[in-house]
Amino acid sequence: xxxxxxxxxxxxxxxxxxxxxxxxxxxxxxxxxxxxxxxxxxxxxxxxxxxxxxxxxxxxxxxxxxxxxxxxxxxxxxxxxxxxxxxxxxxxxxxxxxxxxxxxxxxxxxxxxxxxxxxxxxxxxxxxxxxxxxxxxxxxxxxxxxxxxxxxxxxxxxxxxxxxxxxxxxxxxxxxxxxxxxxxxxxxxxxxxxxxxxxxxxxxxxxxxxxxxxxxxxxxxxxxxxxxxxxxxxxxxxxxxxxxxxxxxxxxxxxxxxxxxxxx
Amino acid sequence: xxxxxxxxxxxxxxxxxxxxxxxxxxxxxxxxxxxxxxxxxxxxxxxxxxxxxxxxxxxxxxxxxxxxxxxxxxxxxxxxxxxxxxxxxxxxxxxxxxxxxxxxxxxxxxxxxxxxxxxxxxxxxxxxxxxxxxxxxxxxxxxxxxxxxxxxxxxxxxxxxxxxxxxxxxxxxxxxxxxxxxxxxxxxxxxxxxxxxxxx
Numbered sequence: 357x358x359x360x361x362x363x364x365x366x367x368x369x370x371x372x373x374x375x376x377x378x379x380x381x382x383x384x385x386x387x388x389x390x391x392x393x394x395x396x397x398x399x400x401x402x403x404x405x406x407x408x409x410x411x412x413x414x415x416x417x418x419x420x421x422x423x424x425x426x427x428x429x430x431x432x433x434x435x436x437x438x439x440x441x442x443x444x445x446x447x448x449x450x451x452x453x454x455x456x457x458x459x460x461x462x463x464x465x466x467x468x469x470x471x472x473x474x475x476x477x478x479x480x481x482x483x484x485x486x487x488x489x490x491x492x493x494x495x496x497x498x499x500x501x502x503x504x505x506x507x508x509x510x511x512x513x514x515x516x517x518x519x520x521x522x523x524x525x526x527x528x529x530x531x532x533x534x535x536x537x538x539x540x541x542x543x544x545x546x547x548x549x550x551x552x553x554x555x556x557x558x559x560x561x562x563x564x565x566x567x568x569x570x571x572x573x574x575x576x577x578x579x580x581x582x583x584x585x586x587x588x589x590x591x592x593x594x595x596x597x598x599x600x601x602x603x604x605x606x607x608x609x610x611x612x613x614x615x616x617x618x619x620x
Numbered sequence: 621x622x623x624x625x626x627x628x629x630x631x632x633x634x635x636x637x638x639x640x641x642x643x644x645x646x647x648x649x650x651x652x653x654x655x656x657x658x659x660x661x662x663x664x665x666x667x668x669x670x671x672x673x674x675x676x677x678x679x680x681x682x683x684x685x686x687x688x689x690x691x692x693x694x695x696x697x698x699x700x701x702x703x704x705x706x707x708x709x710x711x712x713x714x715x716x717x718x719x720x721x722x723x724x725x726x727x728x729x730x731x732x733x734x735x736x737x738x739x740x741x742x743x744x745x746x747x748x749x750x751x752x753x754x755x756x757x758x759x760x761x762x763x764x765x766x767x768x769x770x771x772x773x774x775x776x777x778x779x780x781x782x783x784x785x786x787x788x789x790x791x792x793x794x795x796x797x798x799x800x801x802x803x804x805x806x807x808x809x810x811x812x813x814x815x816x817x818x819x820x
Contacts, residue, residue: 382764383722383730435723442785447721448734450784451714456738458787460709463716464694466780469702470773471661471688472630473623605742 366402367411370418373398377421380428387428395422535568536577540591550580550587550608559612566610573606580606622652622663622688629755629769631687649686662691666772687773711735711747712756716767717784719757720777725764731757 373395380387399418406412435441451459491497498506517523524531542548554565569589572578579590587608621632621640637645653663664687694702699709714734719726728748736744748765751757755770771777 382762383725383727431723442717442721442781444718444721447717447784450787451717451734452737454784454787456706456710459713459738460699460706461696462780462783462787463709463713463775464696464699465783466776467693467699468662468664468689468691468774468776469694470630470664470770471623471690472625474625477624605740 363405366405369398370414373418374421377425380425387425387432390425536591547588547590550589553589563610631685634684660691661688664689664773707739710738719767720781725766728765731765
């Protein structure tokens with residue numbers, strides 16, 4: 357019984373050791389955080405207990421992981437003695453304290469873009485011509501796909517295009533303005549509840565209205581006030597300026613389940 | 621061979637140059653390097669084992685890839701003309717300095733966090749993807765981010781690390797030219813923050 361407990365404790369220790377080594381390998385910790393001699397002592401202490409194939413495999417994995425950490429320690433020392441060495445913590449701190457302009461400037465001082473030209477050559481043109489000449493006609497290729505009878509091209513009315521959502525009936529700006537006016541008419545002194553306003557007959561329509569509202573807020577045509585309990589939309593009057601738009605991104609998840617109870 | 625992009629990665633491998641130019645290709649490259657000086661360009665040699673397309677050569681000769689790159693550096697104005705925004709440049713600098721300080725490998729989450737501090741979380745995600753696509757970063761089999769072929773070809777990491785290490789905190793640089801800041805202000809306008817992608 358005692359032997360069984362000792363074995364399972366040993367396995368646990370080895371698994372923890374492997375896990376630590378994996379974390380070090382994934383650059384989560386410094387390789388010097390692991391005491392190699394202590395790790396070897398653990399391996400030695402349990403080595404005589406291992407009888408089964410899986411236990412020996414675990415032991416082998418632990419030794420391999422440990423060897424990789426020693427390799428990383430060696431690489432780390434070599435790197436620290438090189439001119440490229442800067443402590444990662446210090447780099448993070450520096451980046452944090454530097455402005456984007458400063459960082460960009462430093463990159464530009466160290467950046468030598470590669471020249472890449474793309475041009476047709478005689479050989480590639482010849483290859484393309486061959487490909488084109490050998491290519492079967494559109495109708496021949498279509499036959500192979502067994503796509504059924506071919507419909508001749510025909511004219512389509514604007515109304516039909518609008519129905520297929522290829523063509524917009526109203527210009528985008530006009531739709532935004534209409535929505536703003538609708539918001540204005542629905543809102544009282546304190547604005548209108550977000551979910552009440554975006555809720556429409558169908559889920560697709562609700563999503564579409566929410567998208568249009570996001571443009572109103574981004575363009576400064578409306579203000580979205582968010583508290584813990586609710587979100588309120590307040591329409592603005594012209595003139596609108598880009599700077600008036602919300603500088604923040606406010607992700608609002610819209611699911612069918614979420615829309616239904618909220619809009620009641 | 622060096623100027624025109626023929627595959628995914630520009631430049632040419634040493635065996636390609638050997639086949640095209642003969643055994644003395646290194647002398648030809650040295651001569652080309654001399655000629656390119658007038659155009660502020662240079663031939664850059666990168667060890668192929670540092671590149672993702674590394675294949676050991678049969679004759680045991682060290683495999684190299686050669687690029688033609690800008691010898692000098694770009695001014696902020698010139699960088700902007702090439703389509704790079706201040707945000708992208710700052711994010712790349714932050715990204716590279718962190719990876720280098722961590723011996724060439726870092727977790728994606730950590731990178732996104734440090735870029736996110738400067739440009740916002742959503743931009744950090746798109747920029748990390750863009751850096752991966754353009755070859756500044758590579759992802760290894762364990763999902764760790766490492767320095768990509770383009771970084772080795774284009775960036776003087778030693779100089780970047782030196783500049784970062786010697787930098788002073790925000791606000792203490794008094795004599796810096798205001799040009800970069802002005803550009804940054806332009807970049808910050810909400811209408812322009814729609815597209816953050818780098819050109820592949």
